[in-house]
Amino acid sequence: MSGGWLRDTAVAMVVLALFLAFELAGFRSSSLLDFAIRFATFGLLALSLNLLIGTTGLVSFGHAAYFGMGAYSFGLLMQTGAWSIPAAILAALACTALLALVVGALCVRLSEIYFAFLTLAFQMLLHSVISSWISLTGGDQGLMGGIPKPAFLGIDLAQPSHLAGFGVFCLLLSTVALRQVVRSPFGAALRMIRDNPDRAAFVGLSVFRYRLAAFVIAGTFAGLGGVLMSLYVSGAFPSFAFWTTSGEAIFMIMLGGVSVFLGPLVGTAIFLLLNDWITALTEHHGLFMGTILLILVLGLRKGLLDFIMEHWRARKGARS
Amino acid sequence: MSGGRLQLQNLRKSFGGVVATDDVSLTFEPGTLSAIIGPNGAGKTTLFHLITGKLPVSSGRVLLDDAEITGLDRRDIVRRGIGRAFQVANLFPSFTVAHSLAAGLMAHEGRTASLFRGFPPKDIAARAEEVMELCGLTHLAATESRHLSHGDQKLLDIALALALSPKVLLLDEPTAGMGPDERWRMIERVHKLWEARGLTLVFIEHDMDIVFRIAQSVRVLRYGAVLAQGTPEEMRRNPAVIEAYLGAEHAL
């Protein structure tokens, strides 16, 4: 059964090779590179959030906290000048996992509505800590002075093309990893808990432990998204940990779909294109995005891919 | 695989001031098939909740093979060998039948912590296959639970409990909500399972024809207390039971 894992890795490597070949062949445009980096960043945020929402049934409204935590801890470590990028990334992910562990331990026991807004509340707490702990974080002005990007293994992240390649690599790696998580026995346990926590407990699962583990894993991958974000803007800002970032992540998932594994990535792409298009068109961003969201939620009642898949299955079912 | 002895000693449960279970002492011998009957609100389901740890007991003890399991976490109680199926099928709606059983098996054996294997592993899939065979669900292996018929959902619920190889299996109204034909098919199936596995089986049932056809012994509850117990024949002669519950129709 681990064949699925190997196949995913192979697919991911082909995608990465194609992307790099494109770059190396000189078919690069900086807007494509920018898009690739942002796609990798927000794709990680949305994909990891869906491990909670889609797989475990935990609707978190505070996922941006881990995104912000990843960005800040990475940025701060790099600014000390004593860390290499890979080491700092690992350390930043460890910090994020720790935060997720603490918040998760307080939140995952709660019923879903409590859970949604407690995660929101803890995110706002982190946001206000970041804004007020100026000596460490620079407050609302963010981490200043840029983030040093010493080259490692021949990769120089100060170059947009390298950064884009690295971002895509991280996203692919995480996609394979998260897909394996969902497909593994562990993932089956998460889905059991989502479907029916009561029965899951009766067959011997510790609902608390599995939820907490999912929360920490999701937080950690969101942290990696934050690391990429801080590399992209060469800094970290309190808005990374603001509730609007969480709102956007949920929006992305909704655009794509919760039940299809790659749905959040499709949603991320749609969201980014939509966002860029609307920003270029109007300053009434909220009005447009809000209306689109309402149409989607009240009209389709599910994500785009969910909707398409269901139709496709229904048609297939009708034919057979 | 063989059945275990389940003993309830002076079990009490009250909610606020209301007594739901009143000093219940019962013993279910290994490998027996017993029915619990009683009017609505007699505390039958509550009793199951107490045995399986879904509700904490107010006082009294629950013993499985002479080891106390009172107050244990419900997961541990399941591990010790008490399985349970529910009055309303309690399933994992998005799982197929085969995957439900496989997931249940893995969870039970503490093998769901693995991140690196696939799901379900071959050995587990084979065992799930066995259970499906036993329960007559093989032809539905690839159907998602939520798309099953009512009867098949109840059957899967039992299969899920059975998959965990319990020593004692508690069935809460296995035939609830079924038509007469379906009922009998179901009860035959249950009877076969009991024979095949040799476990201690306790079921709550309202259909007296079923009870008197298959149960070896019957316990009658009323107002949370044990009104009477004995063989079906004894119960059908017991005036208190007839008056309280059976009525003339089932009396001998």
Add this chain to the structure above:
Amino acid sequence: MDLTELGGCLSSLSCMVTQTAAGLTIGMLLFLVASGLTLIFGVLGIVNFAHGSLYMMGAYFALAAYGVSGSFVLAVVAGTLGAALLGLFMERFLLSRIYGQDVLMQLLVCYAVILILDDVVKIVWGGDFRSMGVPDELRLPPFIIGGGIVPYFYAILFAVTAVIAAALAWGMGRTRFGRIVRAAAINPGMVGALGINTTVIYAAVFAIGAGLAGAAGALSAPIRSVVPGAGVSILIESFIVTVIGGMGSIGGALAASLILGFTRSFGSIGFPLFVEGAMFAIMALVLILRPSGLGGKRGS
């Protein structure tokens, strides 16, 4: 930490009077918003993440009405009714379509409403902050009680919010509607079975909850700037109140609002840098010790 300062305040009558009055006023305004939130949750099982936006709309409606009429009373009425109507619209046309679906849908609908209302406000009233100012007829010298200052307008705010809270308590406890609402909160199916139209109850409860938020927005418009996006910080505090007080419990909401009000007023003297943190700490403590909140039912 400045606990000697707090001690000094607690032993000084003037300081006690000022801080108590301030805490009561802050707490009661918060209560209006949070009680609406908790009422809606109790009956409809919906967490209205857009509740802060209704508060904001109440303030804007009040601003508009005040601009036209020059009467603060009319402004408060307009803010309350405007927000109630908006809430009615929101419940009927948006939220009622997603009853019985999971929290994600509620969250998304409310998120969309927040986005849209913030922009609508910007289009109608401009993106800039606005201010109503305390009306001249209410701009009277503060009361001096035992050397402590209680601003005249705050006294009015407290009186009005206390009357609203009392009316709410009476309405929930003594009227047929209140009994139905409480029954609906316990078991929606049962109320339907009694032949009472739950649709009407739901709409009415949402409108009342929205109206309470609107009233708070309108009442505080004279002393707080009115600005797009003003709802968010209120929303977070209302959440904290609902968690501390227990979801669905109005009495709990009152107690929790006052606790937060006093934490703010006395905390700003005793631990000025930890006021926000203290609110979260109280919340975390309640969650650990009594997860269903001060007024919540256990085990549900």
Add this chain to the structure above:
Amino acid sequence: MSLGKKGAMGRRVLLGGTGAAAITGFPNIAFTQPRQPIKVGMPTILSGRVAQLGISSRNAIQIEVDRFNAEGGLDGRPIELIVRDSRGTPAEAARLAREMISSDGCEFLIDGEPSSGGFAVHEVVRETGTVTLHINSETSSLTADPRQRFWNAFRVARQGIHDSIAGGAYAANIAKTRNLRRWMTVSPDYAYGRDTTAEFVEYLKHFYPEVQVTGETWPRLFQPDYTENITRLSQGRPQAIYSCLWAGDLVTFTEQASIFGLFAQSSVFAVNMADYTTLQQIRNLPRGVHSGNRYLKNFPNTPENLAFATEYNRRFNTFPTNWSWQAATGAKLLMTALRQVGGTDPRQVAAKLKGMVMDSPFGADGKVTMRAEDQTLVGYAIGWGVTLSQEPYIEGMAPIEWSTIFQHEAEWKRSKGWS
């Protein structure tokens, strides 16, 4: 130019979903016209709580751009201004900056972000080498810290340290004459509030060492209610209070403080009060609050300044803000440099900007200077005055001498190890 066009084309086709071929972009000769406009990109905040400031920057720049184009542009090439909304998020500001440069083909950026977004844009143009004028970031380190400095970025805005020196000097003067020794501060709890307050206090004490700060209270940014902060201030019974709250927060604070009688109890120094958006929104503006100038049409009291305010008011029906004069100055500096160079070569334009002295309605003596050593604007009008309850809202504006500012700024830089 055509390079940027390719990118834009590529993205459009990509949006259309035609697939991978589009990514390469097609050489598009049809777009390459001889009289192409000079594209200037401007990321700023057009929605959310400080939208009005972003809009007021855009308005002011539009006035300057229209004038430049009406005068024939740069040898017939008009300026095309591309303004986009970052919604106040730094990541979005960075993205917009990149997109404007790579996809829209903007040759220059006028960065209309406040400090947070400004630093994000700063990092982008450090990489791309696009000539950029930050018009709204007041944080001193943006230009004062040599590590932040590179050839193509300039600040055309107030600088925090200038404001603090000016404020400290002014407040010390008042404090000496009235013997105000016990001070308290109330400022928003974020970097701007903390830094500005610390620097103000430092210079206040420098000019008048007898001052003691007996207490401080830090409301959070956009806090809806200030009651607890006000009661705290009123308990402390200070002789004077300093605040760098701004905009809506300052309005709320003022309304609440005045019903507590705080303005009767203590002298108040609120650096951000003298801004029309704030002044006009406070219904009961207390008399006698000391404030630094943000933008006032009568300070400097010159026909040019009044003409700017009148023109702005005619077109947009409001009055300019602090961000407006900065934006107008930034646009004017860029255009002057373009005309002097006679082209758009970034190195040449940057070289011209460095050290440029330009006539300006907002200069302390009719001129402003883009100081060469740290690429920041100096010589703008800076002063403090006292509020009135109605127009012209502020009286007795006392200009602060730039020589004083320069002297203390140099010491400050040395103390930071930045010179």
